[in-house]
Amino acid sequence: MELDERQKSDGGKEIVSFRLGEEEFGVEIMSVREIRGWSKATPLPHSPPYVRGVINLRGAVLPVIDLNQRFGEAPSDPSSRHVVIVVQVENAQFGLLVDAVSDILHVTQEDLQDTPDVATGETRAFIRHLVALDDRMIRLIALESIFTPMTAEAA
Amino acid sequence: MKKTILAVDDSRTMREMIRAALESADFEVALAEDGEDGLSALERTEPDGIVTDINMPRLDGFGFIEKVREQEAYRTTPILVLSTESGPELKQRAREGGATGWIVKPFDRDKLVSVLDRLIG
Amino acid sequence: MDPMEEIRQTFFTECEELLEALEAGLLSIHDGTHDEETVNVVFRAVHSIKGGAGAFELDALVRFAHGFETTLDEVRSGRLEPGEDVVATLLRSADVLSDLFAAYRDGAVPAEDTAQSLLVELSTLSGAPAPAPAAAPPADDGGFAPVPLALDLEAPAFEPVPLDLGGGDDADAADEAASPLRHYAIRFRPKKDLYRRGGEPTLLLRALDALGELDVAVTGIDAADPAALDPEEPCAEWLIGLKTAADRADIEEVFEFVSDDSDLSIEALLGLEEPQAPQAPQAQEAPASAAPAPEREAVPPPAEAQAEQAAPEPEAASASPAPSQSEGQSKPVVAPKATVRVDLDRVDRLINLVGELVINQAMLTQCVEDSGPMNREVATGLEEFHQLTREIQESVMAIRTQPVKPLLQRMSRIVRESASATGKSVRLRTEGEATEIDKTVLERLADPLTHMIRNAVDHGLESPEKRLEAGKSEEGTVRLTAAHRSGRVVIEVADDGAGINRERVRQIAVDKGLIAADAQLTENEIDNLLFMPGFSTAKEVSNLSGRGVGMDVVKKAIQALGGRIAITSSPGRGTTFSISLPLTLAVLDGMLVRIDDHTVVLPLTAIIETFKLQGGELHRLGQGGHVLSVRGEFVPLVDIGSELGFRDRVEDYEEAVILLIQTEEGVRAAFVADGIDDQQQVVIKGLEDNYGTIEGVAAATILGDGRIALILDADNLVERAALPPGETSAAA
Incomplete structure (x- = not known):
């Protein structure tokens, strides 16, 4: 409730920020269901390489996306220190494999900047906004571009 | 204290309608599916008033009313018949068994409530 | 949801059940297997439908139900003998009632033509006049009139109402508009019965x-004497003065139900009320005369009244129909089992949670085992926990299962329709109605089963002439049976017709290019051609099972439910379609199979046998392909590890475990794995919601250690393993 109040008052939002290598990213907190430690995933046949497989999230079958690999970088080598951010996009849930979660930030509408043209096409598609906070730059992720459940035809 | 009405009807739809009507008027409502069920519900629910259908399996409304009246504790409890039937001979028969009143289905919610208010207080 | 809408839904659900009970009852009357109570059940079903329909103003339904009920009442009272023709009309009426109901439920405008003509038939049977079509509700007083809600406000209490002292209600209403205060003098003297009621x-x-x-x-009592207040001896009389803006009707309403049990007079004073009440009693007039109760005087109740109460119930009572021979025996009144209705979502949530519990239990057990030697109490406790969990799981699963009875019953209508459309005389026999199956399976079975039944009547059974020629009875029989067989439900549709004309089936398949003209097919293979897409044996498409829907569609629907369909036929004696279905969609008996460090689950139903590979059985075929010789038959080898992308194709299959698989189509294949871990029931978890569909994978499950294992789609894997073209697979 408190959250909604503040969002209404300045048009801003809460974001969860996390690290991937040296870079900092963020997702809107409203999309985040929970954050949990990495556990070994069951690989899925015929899946894109960035899908690490599925894990058991209290009885639900949750696909986990290696975000680093999704961005075209090398696959992560997950350890128990790695973290899975469980997000919800529309009716589907999936996990994002990231190095570590930094903190929860409140950003206002003015803090949000469009992604400059220098970024490559693919990266731009994944990043909705840039947030400049002090000397940090946080890339706010467009979750729906990361993963959507595939229909039979697409698979 | 809320007054309790025992509604006896073999139709689930009717039971739900009666329940909705009476609960909205702040009655406590107990439900039973036929006369037999109604009799066994008496003890459990100790109703202040009874609303019953006539045409029911096992024990119909007439039999139910008579059996209720046989019990000392319910000799004067108001019993309202709620039936699609409206034949005078049927009404007479219910009266003789000890029914307090007769309302024809489909019933009007306000009517049912005001009658019960009047009968039960 | 809006509470009225919710009740409306309740009504629709209840209506479906009542319609089922109605049809079942009529059918048992038809077959002569009914008892006394059956007629009552049938009557009450229609009666309740009428009642509910009235509440929701579903007029066409009310009208038809009323006519139907009137005729049933004749049957119930023994005035109308339920002979064959009568029951046929009643059955058709049940169909129409069902159609009207369905129209309302689906928000359509009910077509009343058939209903109207049937109403005429019904009224011929009952001797009552048929109601006019879609006109205003009949205003007859004799029995039930479908009273709309507004009218009900005036619904009389006990009749006759002796209150009306001749006052014009209209005048009252006019007066009320001005709402002047009026004075009334009310005299009220209760009789004993008032208290009794x-x-x-x-x-x-x-x-x-x-x-x-x-x-x-x-007045009338010594108020100081408490004994006089004894309700058994009412002799008190109230004299009431009322100053009110309300009118006479309001006052009368207060006395609505007691007017017959009391002497009552209501008198307007001071000329403020409309002039009336010419016969208004004088203050000290004998009270009894004011209430012209037609039946009897009040106190004390005459002996005649008591005798009447003790006498056998008059004819209108539903519970006791006319005395019959079985009167001497105690009536087999079986109490219906108490039931609760629960939202399916809640049940499914419970099933999910129990699934969690099963997994949690397995994980806990493993944890304890891993942590070193167990003491006896812990071991016993864990074992009991395991047992309990299992039992809970089975009980919860059972909540979702329902008897197939309503489904089988529904088919009798299909048989009737198909029979009359084809001019055949058909009897449907059902067995195993108590067999239970998952609710969802049950629902999705309706369409394929309908089609199969139509098919049996349409194509399975011969015409009456042909049957007579063949020395059979004119009436064909379709047998519909359900049974539990080794953890599955088997439903069979069998006709006693001519059997499949294999010559013709084969020719059609050749003509349609489905098989080669010189193909060598076994009888069973020919029979199975019926399941091929685009196959239709009917020379001209009949209006029933035609419409381009073939048995292939039926087969797909059954497969989608995790079921199999098979066909057997014997010339001159008939054809049997047999469906085998899982009990539930929520769990599956699976074999846990190891491939490297992956564990996958294969449905037990797909596995014929398992064995270790011995040298010499394996033969190379094409590039990287292998076939395995199993008792003289060559089956293709499917390396599921590489098929699923878990590893490259293995070159050395020595010591590998083989799972011999048979698909729904009867195609066999040998799956290669590293080992078999276990055989257990697994909880099915869909992948679609969060991930999507995966080729070769049907679903997932959670293992005892909390990890996820994939449940493989054996058929799909065999298909995908698309063999080197040529000699192998076709004939099995």
Whole structure:
């Protein structure tokens, strides 16, 4: 409730920020269901390489996306220190494999900047906004571009 | 204290309608599916008033009313018949068994409530 | 949801059940397997439908139900003998009632033509006049009139109402508009019966008090004598003065139900009310005369009244129809089992949670085992926990299962329709109605089963002439049976017709290019051609099972439910379609198979046998392909590890475990794995919601250690393993 109040008052939002290598990213907190430690995933046949497989999230079958690999970088080598951010996009849930979660930030509408043209096409598609906070730059992720459940035809 | 009405009807739809009507008027409502069920519900629910259908399996409304009246504790409890039937001979028969009143289905919610208010207080 | 809408839904659900009970009852009357209560059940079903329909103003349904009920009442009272023709009409009426109901449920406008003509038939049977179509509800008083809600406000209490002292209600209404205060003098003398029927004078006084200013005096008793207040000896009389803006009708309403049980007069004073009440009693007139109760005087109840109460119930009673031979025996009144209705979502949530519990239990057990030697209590406790969990799981699963009875019953209508459309005489026999199956399976079975039944009547059975020629009875029989068989439900549709004309089936398949002209097919293979897409044996498409829907569609629907369909036929004696279905969609008996460090689950139903590979059985075929010789038959080898992308194709299959698989189509294949871990029931978890569909994978499950294992789609894997073209697979 408190959250909604503040969002209404300045048009801003809460974001969860996390690290991937040296870079900092963020997702809107409203999309985040929970954050949990990495556990070994069951690989899925015929899946894109960035899908690490599925894990058991209290009885639900949750696909986990290696975000680093999704961005075209090398696959992560997950350890128990790695973290899975469980997000919800529309009716589907999936996990994002990231190095570590930094903190929860409140950003206002003015803090949000469009992604400059220098970024490559693919990266731009994944990043909705840039947030400049002090000397940090946080890339706010467009979750729906990361993963959507595939229909039979697409698979 | 809320007054309790025992509604006896073999139709689930009717039971739900009666329940909705009476609960909205702040009655406590107990439900039973036929006369037999109604009799066994008496003890459990100790109703202040009874609303019953006539045409029911096992024990119909007439039999139910008579059996209720046989019990000392319910000799004067108001019993309202709620039936699609409206034949005078049927009404007479219910009266003789000890029914307090007769309302024809489909019933009007306000009517049912005001009658019960009047009968039960 | 809006509460009325919710009740409306309840009504629709209840209606479906009532319609089922109605049809079942009529069918048992038809077959002569009914008892006394059956007619009552049938009558009540229609009666309840009418009642509910009235509440929701589903007029066409009310009208038809009323006519139907009237005829059933004749049957119930024994005035109308339920002979074959009568029951046929009643069955058709049940169909129409069902159609009208379905129209309302689906928000369509009910077509009343058939209904109207049937109403005429029904009224011929009952001797009552048929109601006019879609006209205003009949205003007859004799029995039930479908009273719309507004009318009900005036629904009389006990009749006759002796209150009306001749006052014009219209005048009352006019007066009320001005709402002047009026004075009434009310005399009220309760009779004994008033108390006996739960009337309570003080409550009536309170209700009057609510109308205005009240002034009450009690006469006729010595108020100081408490004994005189004994309700068994009512001799008190209330004299009530009421100053109110309410009109006479309001006051009368207060006394609505007690008017017959009391002497009552309501008198307007001071000329403020409309002039009327010419016969209004004088103050000290004998009270009894004011209430012209037609039946009897009040106190004490004459012996005749008591005798009447003790006498056998008159004919209108539903519970006791006319005395019959079985009167001497105690009536087999079986109490219906108590049931609760629960939202399916809640059940499914419970099933999910129990699934969690099963997994949690397995994980806990493993944890304890891993942590070193167990003491005896812990081991026993864990074992009991395991047992309990299992039992809970089975019980919860059972909640979702329902008897197939309603489904089988529904088919009798299909048989009737198909029979009359084809001019055949058909009897449907059903067995195993109590067999239970998952609700969802049950629902999705309706369409394929309908089609199979139509097919049996349409194509399976011969015409009456042909049957006679063949020395059979004119009437064909379709047998519909359900049974549990080794953890599955088997449903069979069998006709006693001519059997499949294999010559013709083969020719059609050749003509349609489905098989080569010189193909060598076994009888069974020919029979299975019926399941091929685009196959239709009917020379001209009949209006029933035609419409381009073939048995292939039926087969797909059954497969989608995790079921299999098979066909057997014997010339001259008939054809049997047999469906085998899982009990539930929520769990599956699976074999846990190891491939490297992956564990996958294969449905037990797909596995014929398992064995270790011995040298010499394996033969190379094409590039990287292998076939395995199993008792003289060559089956293709499917390396599921590489098929699923878990590893490259293995070159050395020595010591590998082989799972011999048979698909729904009867195609066999040998799956290669590293080992078999276990055989257990697994909880099915869909992948679609969060991930999507995966080729070769049907679903997932959670293992005892909390990890996820994939449940493989054996058929799909065999298909994908698309063999080197040529000699192998076709003939099995």
